[in-house]
Amino acid sequence: MNPPRGMRDFLPADKARRERVLAIIRERYRAHGFDEIETPVMEDYDRLHAGIGGDNEKLSFSILKRGMDAESIRAAADNPAALADLGLRYDLTVPLARFYATHRASLPTVFRSIQIAPVWRAERPQKGRYRQFVQCDIDVIGDASANAEAELMVASLDVLDALGLEGGTIRVNDRRALDAMLDVFGFAPDERPGVLITIDKLDKVGPSGVVAELRDRGVTARAVDAFAEYLARPASQRSFDEVGIRAALPAGIPAEVVAHLVDLGDTVAAARGGAVPLVFDPFLVRGMGYYTGTIFELAHPSVDYSLGGGGRYDGMIGRFLGQQVPAVGFSIGFERIVDLLPDTAADGERSIVLVHDRDVSTAQLLSLKTALIAGGARVRVERRAKNMKALLERSAADGYASFATVNVESTPETLEIKPLA
Structure with a gap:
């Protein structure tokens, strides 16, 4: 009796742990001036497949139109758009763009949003990859400057710090x-989507593997030669300033792009007390097709994979409004982060299990329980068992930190509360 593949049940202790992490994320994001919204789990099929969701559109769960009989289903079998009119959201960015287009008149000129909710993708289930998972997004809509990206980065680094994962970059x-880099090397415009897919594998296959795959793709040979020469250059300075950024890029990159990045680094450094927890990576690609400017990924030294990411998607909301609206977002990888954190079951919470004898009345138990709750405790009542060790171990596994035995003479003042651990 397992849940559907790629989806999970959560036992009480797991659920409580996840909610504690979510509470910290919400609190820190709200402290940075972001406001939480909620959107439906479903969106129109056409909106989810409008060419703005990248490869995730292929992973969308579609919902069969109501009232279709067998004959109409067979007739539409080769046309998914004729079979479905709704779909489960595969991310929170497309719903946010639709939300903003719907409610723009009621929102501030620069809107800072929080969305924390499950999304669904028809992934092939494997370790760390699920068909239902939680995304924690913050977005800034209406600000085209580097300040918007800086706000997202500072808030997200603050979340890591608050969760005890200091040292994030x-x-x-x-x-x-x-x-611009692909243009400098000489790749044709129609070659670039495939070239970017290959470049995105640099961390996995290395420079020689990337160059070999580009040659196998049959793209412009002179461009591959120029790119190979660029990859073979001596390591450049890694500082996140104009010198470091220009040193990491070939000549010919627009000055306004470099200036935007430098401004971003200066702003984040000022907010973080002078340190610049940013690393310029000219090979960072991110696969979402709607990104139009700055892109970024959150890293931590304890793991070799990203803990979140995002970027600027200035063109998406314009699809719904008919006019350009600057927008940038950051998504925390909640499922990855919650697995990294130690199991701090009690988290400072006063939680008590009252283990009572058979002859203790319900009235006395509820009176004791009510008094402890009024004092700020979380309380569970359990009848004394023959195997007390198993009872206490289960209580600890459920997140309780202490216990007290109750007899007919017990009062709130005489209870002897002992730690479970």
């Missing part, structure tokens, strides 16, 4: 720099 690039 953010890898940064710009899709405009990537496009």
Whole structure:
């Protein structure tokens, strides 16, 4: 009796742990001036497949139209759009764009949103990859400056600090720099989507593997030669300033792109007390097709994978409004982060299990329980068992930190509360 593949049940202790982490994320994001919204789990099929969701559109769960009989289903079998009119959201960015287009008149000029909710993708289930998972997104809509990206980065680094994961850094690039770089090397416009897919594998297959795959793709040979020469250059300075950024890029990158990145670094450094927890990575790609400018990924030294990411998507909301609206977002990888954190079951919470004898009345138990709750405790009542060790171990596994035995003479003042651990 398992849940559907790629989806999970959560026992009480797991659920409580997840909620504690979510509470910290919410609290820190709200402290930075972001406001939480909620959108439906479903959106129109056409909106989810409008060409703005990248490869995730292929992973969308569609919902069969109501009232279709067998004959109409067979007739539409080769046309998914004729079979479905709704779908489960595969991310929170497309719903946010639709939300903003719907409610723009009621929102501030610069809107800072929080969305924390489950999304669904028809992934092939494997370790760390699920078909239902929680996303924690913050977005800034209406600000085209580097200040918007800086706000997202500072708030997200603050979340890591609050969760006890200090030392996080953010890898940064710009899709405009990537496009200019491919232009400098000489890749044709129609070759670039495939070239970016290959470049995105640099961490996995290394420079020689990337160059070999580009040659196998049959793209412009002179461009591959120029790119190979660029990869073979001596390691450049890694500082996140104009010197470091220009040293990491070939000549010919637009000055306004470099200036935007430098401004971003200066702003984050000021907010973080002078340190710049940013790393410029000219090969960071991120696969979402709607990114138009700065892109970034959250890293932590304890793991070799990202803990979140995002970027600027200035063109998406314009699809719904008919006019350009600047927007940038950051998504924390909640499922990855919650697995990294130690199991701090009690988290400072006063939680007590009252283990009572058979002859203790319900009235006395509820009176004791009510008094402890009024004092700020979380209380569970359990009848004394023959195997007390098993009872106490289960209580500890459920997140309780202490216990007290109750007899007919017990009062709130005489209870002897002992730690479970």
